[in-house]
Amino acid sequence: MWCTRWFLPLLLLPIPTAPPYFLLLFLFSLTMHARPCFYCIVLLAALFISSCYWQPLPISSPLSVPWSQNITTFSEALNGSISGADFTLPPTANDEKPPIIKLMDRCWCDFTSGSLFEPFNVTRWEFASVTRLKQEIEKEKLQAKATVDTTAQAQGPSGSTDVPAPTPSPTQVAAATGAPRKGALESLRSVFWRTPPQVPEEPDEPETFSAVHEAQEEKRTSRPGELDLEPYGFDLVLDFGWTRQAS
Structure with a gap:
């Protein structure tokens, strides 16, 4: 790192x-x-790149070269730019001015001046910085005005915000249509308990089918010691009597 001693004076x-x-x-x-x-x-390349950034300055900082007898600070220059070249305004005019001004980036060896053989114009650099700040202020004013206009249109001519009509509740709809109104207890019960579905009544079986069914029941009557498995889906009768008929 000893070889950088030749470049140290450039930092001072x-x-x-x-x-x-x-x-x-x-x-x-x-x-x-x-x-x-x-x-x-x-290291030297990093130092060169870091020299391109300029930190913001107070708006009351003096200019490197006064523009005129009445323009000696950035605040006065901004007053003249906003007020249409009226440089006779006091420094406190235009209260919307920001407290600081950010200068445009400028490197140690700047190539944006337009020519390699012309010296850097500091006055033009400061003028460009003031012009950019003026454009930012005007842009903020336009955005604020657009916001106010949008709010005024939303409120309407009478100054009151248009509120959409409320949606009628089911109770109001039922009252308007003449439907029977449920009590509070019934409404609460309907929330937690569902009404059992109504099962359609089956038509009566024909008399002939009932007679045949009764005959089969009489025919299939189990005797003591027998178990009929037909009700369980098996056409089978189990005999647990183990009785032997006398021959």
């Missing part, structure tokens, strides 16, 4: 505004002289 110096061409030439000559190792190259 402010961000340069020189043309990118001279910065690249300086870095190339410094690299050839120091010959950093692979780990130092990775």
